């Protein structure tokens with residue numbers, strides 16, 4: 162007897178109990194949908210994030226100081242500990258091409274052409290290399306000491322009239338002061354330029370730390386030190402000072418090249434200085450804080466690790482769901498074998514071999530498993546699609562997992578159908594024909 | 598004309614052990630020549646169904662030999678017995694035993710499915726047989742859409758689909774009214790005339806009288822064999838066949 166014939170008969174048996182079959186496959190559907198949805202989201206997220214690391218960014222090391230036990234992404238629990246003197250000293254170190262501070266500055270609004278747009282976290286102060294040439298759509302980097310800014314398209318397109326290079330933009334700071342910048346460049350996309358900013362697109366105005374941050378610190382008239390910087394650097398309103406110096410929330414160290422060896426050398430060199438007696442930072446670190454210094458890739462890897470952990474968790478739950486699903490199929494198949502005892506007897510009486518009966522019931526279980534897998538895959542892809550659409554990342558379908566899901570469906574069908582099918586095959590035709 | 602032996606039982610015993618041993622068959626010796634029509638009568642519990650199961654290769658005897666279509670059933674393994682059953686024997690049951698989810702046509706085609714006959718060949722063959730039993734307008738009906746007589750005719754068509762040498766019918770008209778009963782029995786006659794060996798279990802004398810001989814069972818033994826020299830049947834084919842087997846001891850009871 163051929164597989165196609167098995168399939169035809171199995172399909173008929175399944176169709177004659179539509180509701181029962183549908184409920185039976187539910188466990189498989191849920192288990193597989195969960196895995197597919199999550200894997201789709203994971204793969205899409207990864208593609209979205211990794212796609213954002215440009216080769217030019219590979220030589221940048223992002224550093225901040227936090228309690229070593231703090232968990233989370235970049236800048237989690239960060240404290241402002243980097244002074245301008247230290248930054249200057251680090252940039253002189255061997256293997257370091259450049260080093261500059263990074264500081265988000267709280268704002269109230271952006272004003273352009275008399276139009277006001279409320280913004281609380283649009284302003285980022287950093288060194289000129291923070292604007293990598295490959296990220297610029299037009300114009301140039303800002304220069305240190307100049308009242309210049311690079312904006313991203315989200316800011317440029319925010320006003321009735323598009324902001325273009327050469328225009329002046331007024332920024333209302335948290336403290337109420339206003340400051341004016343000349344736009345010298347516009348970036349290509351509105352996504353963050355570094356892991357510090359996060360990767361979601363949002364309006365940004367990038368300015369040099371001098372004068373903007375140093376000025377703000379001065380005007381804050383000796384503002385209170387040690388204000389906790391919130392996660393992801395969303396705000397660090399008042400500056401922090403040590404002596405006369407402003408303290409930065411984070412440091413960006415640029416290695417000589419993106420080579421792993423060069424990156425490691427720059428990291429070691431910078432950390433060695435920052436942790437030495439000579440630095441202001443080491444004083445501020447005390448016993449509780451430690452400096453973390455990592456590349457975008459390494460930081461993403463941490464995110465990836467969290468994602469992987471979550472994924473194992475979901476896969477675990479899905480596995481339980483699949484086991485429950487298999488038990489469901491096995492149970493229904495056993496009921497089905499009992500219900501159809503007489504049919505089995507008839508088939509055997511007219512010449513069905515044990516393996517025919519076995520194959521018939523096994524096929525039925527496998528068809529149930531495959532139906533569950535297909536429905537689960539479709540549902541999972543749908544949820545994955547909705548998820549990527551919602552958080553606005555490119556959709557990547559994990560085709561390997563789709564194949565795997567179908568394989569799992571078949572496997573579940575075989576495993577759960579084996580015992581009931583064996584029972585069916587073993588049925589004594591004489592008993593079966595007498596069965597009422 | 599075929600004069601071979603379709604079924605041969607030698608001193609067959611079938612014992613069930615339910616605390617005390619029950620001898621469902623207790624030393625039965627019986628020869629059924631090819632192309633003959635034999636009826637089996639006897640009170641309930643006398644071993645008629647047990648005998649049918651043995652001849653139909655559904656069961657094996659506790660003792661003795663059963664030869665069907667030239668093969669000694671007792672020496673075959675389960676798979677070989679199933680093959681023999683599928684190709685050499687056709688069953689007709691009192692309760693019809695059609696597959697409830699298959700149409701009349703599919704029911705008739707079912708035995709060939711297990712012989713790996715292709716789908717279209719199978720369907721052609723099934724259609725041809727349904728026509729022969731007068732159901733060509735019911736091919737796509739499900740069993741529950743058919744009357745009892747129609748169901749039994751489907752079952753008969755199914756029994757014949759693999760060209761069996763022998764058709765076994767265990768009280769085939771037990772669930773039928775008089776009219777449909779005679780329809781079905783007429784079909785038996787027809788297939789008998791066409792050369793099929795018929796073995797029919799019945800309670801009723803008028804059903805048994807359609808056969809050439811009646812084997813009377815009692816308590817697992819053959820009580821007597823009644824030869825119906827004049828069964829009121831005029832078929833030449835029958836006459837010829839009867840001539841052919843005359844004097845061969847067509848059926849002999851072994852009652853010890």
Ligand SMILES: Nc1ncnc2c1ncn2[C@@H]1O[C@H](COP(=O)(O)OP(=O)(O)O)[C@@H](O)[C@H]1O
Nearest residue numbers: 613615619621640641642643644645646647648
């Ligand atoms: N599977 C079985 N287990 C135990 N006893 C059985 C079984 N099948 C038949 N018998 C016994 O064998 C005897 C003959 O049964 P059966 O051949 O069905 O009789 P009939 O068909 O003539 O009514 C009965 O006494 C019955 O109880």
Ligand SMILES: [Mg+2]
Nearest residue numbers: 645646647767
């Ligand atoms: Mg009986």
